[in-house]
Amino acid sequence: MFDPSKLQMLENRLVKVYRHISKIARRQQITCFRVYDDDINEFPFSVDRYDDHVYVSEYTRPHGMDEENHELWLDSSLEVIAKVLEVPLGNIWVKQRQRKVSRQEQYEKVSFESHEVVVHEAGLKFKVNLSDYLDTGLFLDHRITRGMVRAASKDMKVLNLFCYTGSFSVYAAAGGASEVVSVDLSKTYLAWAEENMQLNDLKGNFQFVHADVLQYLDTLPADYFDLVVLDPPTFSNSKRMKEFLDIQRDHVSILNKVLHATKPGGVVYFSNNYRKFQLETEQIQASAIKDITGQTMPFDFQQKLIRKCFKITK
Template identity: 70%
Template sequence: MFENRLTKVFRHISKSARRQNITCYRVYDDDIPEFPFSIEIYEDYAYIAEYSRKHTMDEDAHEAWLDNCLELISKVLDISPSKIWVKQRQRKENRQSQYEKLSQESHILTANEGGLKFKVNLSDYLDTGLFLDHRITRDMVRSEAKDKKVLNLFCYTGSFSVYAAAGGAASVTSVDLSKTYLSWAEENMQLNGFNGPQYTFEHADVLQYLDNLKINTYDLVIMDPPTFSNSKRMKDFLDIQRDHVTLLNKVLMATKKDGIVYFSNNYRRFVLDSENIEASSIKDITAQTLPFDFQQKLIRKCYKLIK
């Protein structure tokens, strides 16, 4: 059952990827409940996340089952077992879990997307450093960044910042609470030749950082916050459903007239309170920003706001 499903979706998705010259994409995402994996291709490597679930197997039996699954995945994807990396994750995680190192060994490679380069880590953290579902959104940012002052909040590893710089942004400011990921963002910028004083990296709690921004400063803002965050380094607890209106209105105050704000989050039950957001235009762009390899799984919401 699993082999048939994986063979079918891989044949279809890999064909679309080759046609679009895409080398990093998702192949499978929990399609069959008994095989709760997310499988992604990064160049000639495979990254597999096994979602935790209740089962009746003891530890040895589970390991044997997993080994059998990996052997099958290796065969279907035609990727050597030595180039397959596996992580186990909870179905519900906060952003902090991304930051926790899982392994003492590292396997880092350079991934290519949209003519740009990104450092990807397959071994050390729960996430690789490149969220593949925002491929189209990143390209939108690149197409609109020319000569603009860009602010990337909750920047993670700075992929939106790289695209903004590639689009000719006048300046790009990247903000994150994690020094690890902010340093990674700087590496990604340098990997693409984006050095200089117009590219700045701010180690800060975004909730507090927004209170200190000057009004009417930025032309283009990207905000992709976690659903929840209670990091010890944060002054306040973040709940995106509860707090999004306050966050967005503070962002809009710092945005110039007719400036653009891209806002996304991966809370599946998220409802935008558009009536209380002080924007002249709000458009739900979730569907048009969902790539071909995520069509079956609506994993996040995405909006374009104009001040």
């Protein structure tokens, strides 16, 4: 049964966290940030703010409520969120997700409402879709990593593999990259990446390549790119892929192929979301490997970030 008295717990938590986080966000001129992530057992969801909109993602797990009670619980929770964050209920979007969801499922359409808005990050514009997919198109936890790529991209040839909606590509172009190649298996996401680039009036040598990354790596010239972004799924068995991907099993092979295409002294930013991931450093043909997970941890994901991030120098 839904216990309305517990809503006060949620309100108290949100008030405390939002006051703290929104202050930091304002200071850093950030308008897209995480507010809450499964902080209280009775309220298993994450709450993200995207400018004037709020995206609530409910984790599906046993709650012991029938459908009617669950709806009442969710509606009441959303009212609390709307009140504390001072947004109209009509600007709150809700999704349900499994705790362990494959990257492929993450990208599958779950609705066809298509509510899209343009949001701002670090002076750049990005289209987010708050209704159709399990993810919006902009991973907030990589905000700092994107900034690192922007700062390092001046006059660089940049390769963005598994590029998704191209946010890293936009940052690289904004940083003055001489060439940006974005590769993904999804035509939908490549078109979205192009749209993000156009939203920012960025013009240059930008290529959007529709390909299976695992096969594409074998076509790359040696010693060509200065900077590579590699943010693969943990697992992927898309019907369009020739082989299925297991990042723990395959990362050495993938990284060595990427490094082959990277100039000496060039850098690969490699991240993934596998909780138990272990980098097999001895087998990677690099001159330096640095774990930058801590450095890339944004203020709104403290202690909650499960991804790993490495800076690998050829």
